[in-house]
Amino acid sequence: MNNCLCPPPPEFRINRIDDSKLKWLLLTMMRIREFEERVAELVIEKKIITPCHLYTGQEAVASGVCHALRKDDYLFGTHRSHGHYIAKGGDLKAAMAEMFGRATGCSKGRGGSMHLVAPEVGILGTSSIVAGSLPIAVGTALAESIRGTGRVTAVFHGDGVPEEGIWHESANLAALKRLPVIFICENNLYCTHMALDKRRVHDNLHRVAKEHGLESVVVDGNNVPDVYYAARDAVNRAREGYGPSFIECRTYRWRGHVGPNYDVDLGLRNQDELDAWVARCPIKHFAGFLVSIGILSKNDVEEMQRGVSFEIEEAVSFAVSSPFPDPADLTRYVFKGGASNDD
Amino acid sequence: MTIKSYAKAVNEAHEQLLASDERVFVIGQGVESPWCVGTTTLGLVARFGSERVIDTPISEAGVTGAAIGAAMAGMRPIVFHPRMDFMYLAMDQIINHCAHWYYMFGGRVNVPVTIRGIINRGNEQAAQHSQSPFAMYVHVPGLKVVCPASPYDAKGLLVAAVRDDNPVLYIDDRWLYTLEEEVPDEIYEVPLGKGRVCREGSDVTVVAVSYLVREAMKAADILASERISVEVIDPRTLKPLDIDLIVNSVKKTGRLVVADPDWPCCGFSEHVAAAVYSRTFNILKNPVQFVTLPDAPVPAGTSLEKAYFPDKSDIFQAVKHFFAE
Ligand SMILES: Cc1ncc(C[n+]2csc(CCOP(=O)(O)OP(=O)(O)O)c2C)c(N)n1
Ligand SMILES: [Mg+2]
Numbered sequence: 045m046n047n048c049l050c051p052p053p054p055e056f057r058i059n060r061i062d063d064s065k066l067k068w069l070l071l072t073m074m075r076i077r078e079f080e081e082r083v084a085e086l087v088i089e090k091k092i093i094t095p096c097h098l099y100t101g102q103e104a105v106a107s108g109v110c111h112a113l114r115k116d117d118y119l120f121g122t123h124r125s126h127g128h129y130i131a132k133g134g135d136l137k138a139a140m141a142e143m144f145g146r147a148t149g150c151s152k153g154r155g156g157s158m159h160l161v162a163p164e165v166g167i168l169g170t171s172s173i174v175a176g177s178l179p180i181a182v183g184t185a186l187a188e189s190i191r192g193t194g195r196v197t198a199v200f201h202g203d204g205v206p207e208e209g210i211w212h213e214s215a216n217l218a219a220l221k222r223l224p225v226i227f228i229c230e231n232n233l234y235c236t237h238m239a240l241d242k243r244r245v246h247d248n249l250h251r252v253a254k255e256h257g258l259e260s261v262v263v264d265g266n267n268v269p270d271v272y273y274a275a276r277d278a279v280n281r282a283r284e285g286y287g288p289s290f291i292e293c294r295t296y297r298w299r300g301h302v303g304p305n306y307d308v309d310l311g312l313r314n315q316d317e318l319d320a321w322v323a324r325c326p327i328k329h330f331a332g333f334l335v336s337i338g339i340l341s342k343n344d345v346e347e348m349q350r351g352v353s354f355e356i357e358e359a360v361s362f363a364v365s366s367p368f369p370d371p372a373d374l375t376r377y378v379f380k381g382g383a384s385n386d387d
Numbered sequence: 388m389t390i391k392s393y394a395k396a397v398n399e400a401h402e403q404l405l406a407s408d409e410r411v412f413v414i415g416q417g418v419e420s421p422w423c424v425g426t427t428t429l430g431l432v433a434r435f436g437s438e439r440v441i442d443t444p445i446s447e448a449g450v451t452g453a454a455i456g457a458a459m460a461g462m463r464p465i466v467f468h469p470r471m472d473f474m475y476l477a478m479d480q481i482i483n484h485c486a487h488w489y490y491m492f493g494g495r496v497n498v499p500v501t502i503r504g505i506i507n508r509g510n511e512q513a514a515q516h517s518q519s520p521f522a523m524y525v526h527v528p529g530l531k532v533v534c535p536a537s538p539y540d541a542k543g544l545l546v547a548a549v550r551d552d553n554p555v556l557y558i559d560d561r562w563l564y565t566l567e568e569e570v571p572d573e574i575y576e577v578p579l580g581k582g583r584v585c586r587e588g589s590d591v592t593v594v595a596v597s598y599l600v601r602e603a604m605k606a607a608d609i610l611a612s613e614r615i616s617v618e619v620i621d622p623r624t625l626k627p628l629d630i631d632l633i634v635n636s637v638k639k640t641g642r643l644v645v646a647d648p649d650w651p652c653c654g655f656s657e658h659v660a661a662a663v664y665s666r667t668f669n670i671l672k673n674p675v676q677f678v679t680l681p682d683a684p685v686p687a688g689t690s691l692e693k694a695y696f697p698d699k700s701d702i703f704q705a706v707k708h709f710f711a712e
Binding site: 118149150151152153154155159161163168169171173176177178179180181182183184185186187188190209210213214216217220221376377378379380381 | 448462464493553
């Protein structure tokens with residue numbers, strides 16, 4: 045494993061972010077981590093059945109990007125979007141209930157782990173078709189550019205996505221029409237079982253984006269202020285009408301592609317690689333940094349952790365005590381405005 | 388009321404929708420071309436500007452997805468495909484990201500997009516430039532499908548499609564573009580899900596789709612001179628289907644021909660037959676007759692093309708079949 049694929053631990057340089065924002069970034073990452081690790085346990089206990097693609101290890105990306113977004117900005121995600129949903133401000137209980145397939149879930153038990161929605165905070169859906177939500181994000185950006193509102197769209201996608209043709213169509217269209225959309229590529233170095241170098245001749249995603257006409261940068265996806273700064277610049281550009289950006293965030297998912305296993309020693313990746321990335325934990329390092337500069341004490345961090353655990357436990361209780369959707373409603377929501385199909 | 392062509396009716400619907408609703412925009416390949424999608428988008432860029440009438444790169448999937456996203460954001464886009472053949476490239480967007488969306492998110496995000504697929508066939512264009520695959524789309528839950536066969540319906544159905552809160556596939560047929568009839572000058576809707584009895588009759592029901600409505604009317608004229616009274620029904624909307632209208636007609640006539648210019652296997656014609664059989668089995672006097680395309684890709688050469696596309700004589704034969712000794 046070369047140094048470029050696993051760089052040294054993140055070093056934080058902050059400039060004009062006030063304390064409350066720094067705390068929000070840490071808290072959001074902690075919430076995502078707690079949610080994902082709790083979901084992993086519940087999958088092992090077979091209480092959650094829906095296939096869960098866990099975000100553990102990548103928390104800095106969602107948190108840093110969403111911190112730069114307004115509540116009414118749009119967000120689209122993927123099969124691996126629990127973190128995006130939480131960071132954008134989606135309701136935790138509704139997300140957990142969706143994991144359990146309950147009527148109180150954010151998608152009323154029709155979506156599952158891969159299809160989360162929270163229109164009240166700009167999340168119009170996550171798609172489990174690789175690259176599928178890219179053109180849709182370009183479309184919300186097109187709508188807002190026609191209306192001239194300045195609302196921005198953020199679309200998260202994996203490193204496998206530029207292998208799909210529609211990514212290129214979407215990038216070209218966004219650049220051509222100078223649309224207010226930000227492509228956030230979470231390069232976790234794997235696409236299911238395949239490492240990046242087995243799928244591409246060059247490790248050059250950001251350069252490809254640049255050639256399409258997107259403003260393009262690479263950041264350490266385990267460094268939450270760096271992600272935030274890159275996103276803030278991209279959001280400002282988009283809002284002011286300068287067009288789309290691409291942010292490649294280099295990061296790593298700790299668990300396997302889907303489910304709670306770590307998938308080491310299956311011939312895909314090895315323990316050393318995983319250990320090296322666990323050592324780069326975005327939360328541990330950032331918490332340590334905030335303690336070192338005196339914004340938080342160790343006690344504060346522990347207090348935050350307790351608060352987050354409590355919140356997630358509340359969400360689990362809410363989910364398990366919620367009813368399942370009524371089978372009599374099986375064909376509800378096929379069409380809007382249909383006799384029995386509507387709210 | 389003025390006499391207008393089908394193409395003019397489609398054009399006028401676009402114009403009036405754009406003028407009356409600022410959420411409406413038009414996007415697709417060729418609005419700025421000199422041919423303007425068979426004149427149906429003529430003058431729109433000049434009047435409404437290229438911000439709302441948008442020509443695009445050759446990215447069927449990307450552009451369809453962009454229209455879908457804009458619809459989710461509350462716009463009322465019309466995204467068109469100058470040929471339905473090329474729309475296959477957008478299939479993932481149409482099914483996975485449009486038709487399924489409202490259901491998959493428990494009714495929280497609807498997609499009021501109109502997808503316009505244009506049938507452009509004839510003149511030896513061959514298999515990849517001739518298709519009219521209605522049934523593939525009718526098959527998909529969450530997608531409405533309309534197929535206007537007259538200038539009046541072409542205008543009114545486009546207006547209704549755009550105003551509907553769901554995704555609607557609007558399929559217009561270039562073979563009909565020169566067809567003329569009286570079309571109101573003001574904006575109006577033809578309601579989705581309502582078929583039309585084009586001609587009343589008592590011996591045979593012919594359910595016809597797209598250009599075969601016109602052919603069925605011609606066949607009915609000829610059959611009338613042989614004292615066979617044909618009722619011609621144009622469903623107009625293939626989904627949701629006005630099945631009661633068809634069933635009530637068959638209850639009266641006891642005989643059914645379905646004339647559908649699409650492939651036969653799992654086609655719209657079989658769908659209509661099955662729906663009718665399951666409701667009227669004991670009153671059918673004869674087995675249902677089908678007039679469809681053959682189960683083969685579209686050929687190029689004129690002689691083969693002529694044999695491939697059904698017309699009034701095929702409908703005539705199908706009806707006569709009932710009365711053969
Ligand atoms: C069109 C399509 N092809 C294949 C799949 C199966 N699939 C699901 S996730 C995935 C990997 C995506 O990798 P990447 O984009 O790097 O995202 P990550 O899982 O690493 O977050 C694949 C191939 C799919 N869901 N959709
Ligand atoms: Mg990946």
